[in-house]
Amino acid sequence: MKHFEANFDGLVGPTHNYAGLSFGNVASLNNAAQVANPKAAAKQGLQKAKALADMGMVQGMLAPQERPDLHTLRRIGFNGTDKEVLQKAAEQAPAVLRACCSASSMWTANAATVSPSADTHDGRVHFTPANLVDKLHRSIEPQTTGNILKAIFSDSRYFVHHQHLPEHSSFGDEGAANHTRLCQEYGHAGVEVFVYGQEATNPQAIKPKKFPARQTLEASQAIARLHRLDEDNTVFIQQNPEVIDQGVFHNDVIAVGNRNVLFHHEQAFVDTKAKLAEIRAKLEGDIHFIEVPTAKVSIQDAVKSYLFNTQLLSMSDGKMVIIAPTDCAENPAVKAYLDELLTLDTPIQKVEYFDVKQSMQNGGGPACLRLRVAMNDAELTAINQHVLLNDNLFTRLNAWVDKHYRDRLLPADLADPQLIVESRTALDELTQIMKLGSVYQFQR
Numbered sequence: 001m002k003h004f005e006a007n008f009d010g011l012v013g014p015t016h017n018y019a020g021l022s023f024g025n026v027a028s029l030n031n032a033a034q035v036a037n038p039k040a041a042a043k044q045g046l047q048k049a050k051a052l053a054d055m056g057m058v059q060g061m062l063a064p065q066e067r068p069d070l071h072t073l074r075r076i077g078f079n080g081t082d083k084e085v086l087q088k089a090a091e092q093a094p095a096v097l098r099a100c101c102s103a104s105s106m107w108t109a110n111a112a113t114v115s116p117s118a119d120t121h122d123g124r125v126h127f128t129p130a131n132l133v134d135k136l137h138r139s140i141e142p143q144t145t146g147n148i149l150k151a152i153f154s155d156s157r158y159f160v161h162h163q164h165l166p167e168h169s170s171f172g173d174e175g176a177a178n179h180t181r182l183c184q185e186y187g188h189a190g191v192e193v194f195v196y197g198q199e200a201t202n203p204q205a206i207k208p209k210k211f212p213a214r215q216t217l218e219a220s221q222a223i224a225r226l227h228r229l230d231e232d233n234t235v236f237i238q239q240n241p242e243v244i245d246q247g248v249f250h251n252d253v254i255a256v257g258n259r260n261v262l263f264h265h266e267q268a269f270v271d272t273k274a275k276l277a278e279i280r281a282k283l284e285g286d287i288h289f290i291e292v293p294t295a296k297v298s299i300q301d302a303v304k305s306y307l308f309n310t311q312l313l314s315m316s317d318g319k320m321v322i323i324a325p326t327d328c329a330e331n332p333a334v335k336a337y338l339d340e341l342l343t344l345d346t347p348i349q350k351v352e353y354f355d356v357k358q359s360m361q362n363g364g365g366p367a368c369l370r371l372r373v374a375m376n377d378a379e380l381t382a383i384n385q386h387v388l389l390n391d392n393l394f395t396r397l398n399a400w401v402d403k404h405y406r407d408r409l410l411p412a413d414l415a416d417p418q419l420i421v422e423s424r425t426a427l428d429e430l431t432q433i434m435k436l437g438s439v440y441q442f443q444r
């Protein structure tokens with residue numbers, strides 16, 4: 001039986017825009033109200049995904065969500081026709097309207113936490129959509145995320161879907177962005193590392209002072225229970241609150257792991273020494289901790305370049321490649337570090353740069369754009385094959401983007417009733433291309 005890691009990238013939706021919605025995410029705030037290019041954003045994402053498929057990786061795509069989210073606007077009292085709902089929301093609650101229009105589901109690292117079958121007691125792959133309660137615009141994602149995941153991973157012999165955690169700040173859950181699985185081989189039992197920002201129910205525990213800690217320990221523990229993991233294969237680490245206050249809003253902005261490598265910044269965690277020792281004790285065999293010192297890459301450079309929001313992938317020869325945003329090549333300290341890294345004796349032997357600037361400007365790098373699902377042959381065969389990226393799907397999706405997407409969008413355009421029509425027409429067609437059935441409210 002073959003085992004591998006598949007990446008499922010979020011297709012950028014037709015309403016991609018810069019609304020400055022994410023307090024604590026430096027790029028989102030700095031680029032608020034800039035002109036966005038949804039067409040270019042979707043194409044940049046597709047290019048990156050296709051390049052990985054061409055490298056021999058198993059690569060899938062996840063459909064975007066229905067935006068503007070009129071269902072939520074109606075739920076909070078805006079009524080009438082679609083056009084009237086939009087108009088009233090634009091007049092009376094413009095910030096809420098902006099939240100209901102975000103294409104943020106593109107960052108599928110926040111879609112769910114996934115535990116592969118090799119780690120779970122019942123030998124099935126477990127999924128829990130993230131509730132994303134810290135941000136209004138993201139808190140409206142989990143239901144549809146669950147629908148989309150169920151439409152792809154539908155075979156209950158292999159896949160288990162849990163409901164998202166209770167929608168309260170004590171259970172703030174940001175999905176795979178705060179979860180890394182380390183293992184020797186994808187098909188062997190691994191250690192699942194959960195990184196949380198704060199312990200919500202303990203007022204004495206340390207937490208950031210300025211920006212929110214989106215992930216709680218309570219949420220991480222709940223996911224581990226639901227996924228039927230146990231103490232021997234889980235490690236819970238607190239993210240350093242000082243770096244959260246400098247813009248590291250998810251752990252995947254400061255650390256990334258693959259197989260037996262954890263690539264992280266010196267300041268990423270609290271109690272680093274003890275926690276890395278715990279990982280070493282729980283994961284049998286070799287393990288490489290590649291720690292980047294502040295003297296070489298400052299937190300500010302890490303946040304700006306997204307050095308750690310990179311994908312760390314195993315190539316067919318067993319060596320690893322870093323999939324980095326071009327922003328890393330443009331940052332002198334980070335570029336120098338990466339050049340040096342390739343000369344060192346570590347499993348990382350290659351760096352490839354991709355332009356994902358449309359996403360980066362909202363604080364999402366290559367790693368944010370993908371959800372990892374380690375699988376074996378039988379599991380892969382059991383999923384909906386129409387979401388797997390090959391030449392044919394790539395061509396069809398690019399043509400679909402060309403047909404339906406705008407190349408210019410400002411927050412002020414979000415009240416345009418034509419945008420709903422365009423968006424629904426596009427998504428309806430997409431569900432046919434990807435054979436997803438009726439996953440959206442407007443189709444039900």
Ligand SMILES: NCCC[C@H](NC(=O)CCC(=O)O)C(=O)O
Nearest residue numbers: 019020021022025028107364368
């Ligand atoms: N994993 C990367 C997530 C980035 C995402 N940005 C945003 O939602 C910005 C949207 C805006 O400001 O328009 C977030 O902060 O959750």
